[in-house]
Amino acid sequence: MTLDTELLNPPPAKLSVRDVSKRFVSGAREIHALDHVSLEIGEGEFVCLVGPSGCGKSTLLNIIAGLERTDGGDVSAEGAAISAPGRERMMMFQESALFPWLDVLGNVLFGLHLKPGLTKTERVAVARHYLKLVGLEKFERANVHELSGGMKQRVALARALAPNPRVLLMDEPFGALDALTREQLYGDLQRIWAERRKTIVFVTHNVREAVCLGDRVVLFSPHPGRIREEFVIDLPRPRDINSVELARYSTRITAALKNHTAHNEEPSE
Amino acid sequence: MKRLIIALLFFASLLFVWEALVRAGVWSAVLLPSPAIVARYLADAALDGSLWDASLVTLRRLFAGYLTGIVLGLPLGLLTARFRFLRDTLGLVALGLQTLPSVCWVPLALLWFGQSETAMFFVVLMGTVWSMIIATENGVRNVPPIYARAALTMGSKGLHTWLRVLLPASLPFVVSGMKQGWAFAWRSLMAAEIYVTVLGGFGLGHLLHYGRELNAMEQVIGVMVVIIAIGLLADKALFSPWERFLHKRWGTAS
Ligand SMILES: Nc1ncnc2c1ncn2[C@@H]1O[C@H](COP(=O)(O)OP(=O)(O)OP(=O)(O)O)[C@@H](O)[C@H]1O
Ligand SMILES: [Mg+2]
Numbered sequence: 001m002t003l004d005t006e007l008l009n010p011p012p013a014k015l016s017v018r019d020v021s022k023r024f025v026s027g028a029r030e031i032h033a034l035d036h037v038s039l040e041i042g043e044g045e046f047v048c049l050v051g052p053s054g055c056g057k058s059t060l061l062n063i064i065a066g067l068e069r070t071d072g073g074d075v076s077a078e079g080a081a082i083s084a085p086g087r088e089r090m091m092m093f094q095e096s097a098l099f100p101w102l103d104v105l106g107n108v109l110f111g112l113h114l115k116p117g118l119t120k121t122e123r124v125a126v127a128r129h130y131l132k133l134v135g136l137e138k139f140e141r142a143n144v145h146e147l148s149g150g151m152k153q154r155v156a157l158a159r160a161l162a163p164n165p166r167v168l169l170m171d172e173p174f175g176a177l178d179a180l181t182r183e184q185l186y187g188d189l190q191r192i193w194a195e196r197r198k199t200i201v202f203v204t205h206n207v208r209e210a211v212c213l214g215d216r217v218v219l220f221s222p223h224p225g226r227i228r229e230e231f232v233i234d235l236p237r238p239r240d241i242n243s244v245e246l247a248r249y250s251t252r253i254t255a256a257l258k259n260h261t262a263h264n265e266e267p268s269e
Numbered sequence: 270m271k272r273l274i275i276a277l278l279f280f281a282s283l284l285f286v287w288e289a290l291v292r293a294g295v296w297s298a299v300l301l302p303s304p305a306i307v308a309r310y311l312a313d314a315a316l317d318g319s320l321w322d323a324s325l326v327t328l329r330r331l332f333a334g335y336l337t338g339i340v341l342g343l344p345l346g347l348l349t350a351r352f353r354f355l356r357d358t359l360g361l362v363a364l365g366l367q368t369l370p371s372v373c374w375v376p377l378a379l380l381w382f383g384q385s386e387t388a389m390f391f392v393v394l395m396g397t398v399w400s401m402i403i404a405t406e407n408g409v410r411n412v413p414p415i416y417a418r419a420a421l422t423m424g425s426k427g428l429h430t431w432l433r434v435l436l437p438a439s440l441p442f443v444v445s446g447m448k449q450g451w452a453f454a455w456r457s458l459m460a461a462e463i464y465v466t467v468l469g470g471f472g473l474g475h476l477l478h479y480g481r482e483l484n485a486m487e488q489v490i491g492v493m494v495v496i497i498a499i500g501l502l503a504d505k506a507l508f509s510p511w512e513r514f515l516h517k518r519w520g521t522a523s
Pocket of ligand 1: 024025026031032033051052053054055056057058059060205
């Protein structure tokens with residue numbers, strides 16, 4: 001395999017979540033994390049999942065990643081059922097989950113080592129390519145603890161992109177960052193997504209963030225975790241988090257969110 | 270450079286105080302020989318080769334047992350962390366035996382193996398292997414689960430996850446286990462050598478023992494100095510590189 005073909009973007013995948021339920025039993029309590037959730041996500045679509053804490057967003061993401069099994073219903077990527085993690089679907093977490101025993105380049109190389117058919121030089125070239133994409137090419141020899149929170153998430157993004165997945169699953173990846181750093185990363189993520197189209201499922205608490213990034217914002221409500229409402233965000237890109245149109249959308253969605261959570265106060269299980 | 274000078278000055282004044290105490294005649298010269306006499310003993314013993322031979326014998330015993338302990342302890346620790354039934358069995362045994370001062374193995378080793386090299390090997394091994402098992406197991410179980418999950422999504426599984434994620438992630442624990450194992454092994458070997466004469470060779474412990482028998486205090490102190498020096502050297506040569514790596518990567522204070 002040559003470097004050029006390796007760096008070609010594979011077609012983004014279509015995801016389909018049909019009638020998925022998931023319960024957790026902890027002690028005597030049973031938690032209904034997901035209740036008959038269905039969601040179709042198109043090729044190259046950017047979908048944001050929003051909802052109050054505990055409504056099963058992370059659980060759904062883990063199920064799509066193949067890290068967690070469903071109790072009912074099925075999930076598939078491009079029509080193939082998902083039963084285990086796969087290189088096609090890369091995941092990013094709130095904590096960067098970078099490996100402290102490796103330097104920055106080593107972290108980005110980790111997934112590439114598990115990809116067959118690449119020589120050592122090719123792997124390093126690919127890793128450098130993605131570090132450049134996130135603007136950290138000068139930091140390949142840095143240690144993880146020397147990076148700021150924002151830089152860590154950039155490295156985590158490069159690490160997730162490097163094996164060239166067709167789907168990117170992001171679980172509150174910017175949740176722990178300050179507002180300014182976040183704004184920068186919104187810009188970067190939109191630029192990168194325009195350049196290397198992936199299907200992205202992005203979990204967040206932040207409605208503005210969801211409106212800024214998503215083609216579609218999906219609202220969840222907890223106990224049991226259900227999808228309540230969907231909003232198609234029809235705004236031109238790249239979007240500015242501070243724009244008036246964006247604020248208008250997020251006001252609407254926030255109101256809907258409050259409405260759904262309020263209805264849910266009385267126990268419904 | 271400045272640190273070196275300070276260290277040198279410190280040790281020089283230490284010798285000076287020692288010499289002053291000897292001159293003051295508080296203790297008899299038999300109990301506290303002057304630094305010069307100890308130095309002469311060390312020089313003589315180095316020249317006639319007895320000191321080198323003893324050090325070599327001791328170090329050979331130490332390394333044979335210690336390395337075997339690590340080579341056995343590391344995989345056993347990983348397996349103990351991996352399999353619940355091992356944790357409930359071997360893990361408990363290791364925890365119990367690790368609390369046993371390793372000197373306590375000496376009588377048992379003598380009865381089992383006689384006054385032999387095997388007895389020495391056994392004592393050092395027992396000093397090392399339990400600490401190593403406990404530290405490795407503890408290290409693996411303290412790895413944040415998110416590392417394994419991240420690795421899993423990147424296609425790592427099974428043995429790859431163990432060797433490339435869980436093992437390096439628990440390195441801080443493993444290295445401190447190696448250090449502890451070394452300390453236990455070193456102490457118990459010295460005790461064993463002082464306690465029994467092994468026909469296979471005279472180690473530093475024997476030199477110390479005969480120093481006492483002959484009432485040769487300069488020999489006792491001289492050998493103690495050598496033992497301390499070996500301990501320091503081992504710390505610098507064996508563990509400092511690992512610790513530097515850990516400090517650099519993990520960003521822990523050095
Ligand atoms: N491994 C688990 N064992 C038991 N309960 C769990 C487990 N994982 C999740 N849950 C429960 O399932 C529910 C949904 O959890 P999930 O993490 O998916 O929520 P979330 O929407 O991601 O919340 P947050 O916004 O706080 O991250 C919660 O009530 C949680 O306590
Ligand atoms: Mg979550």
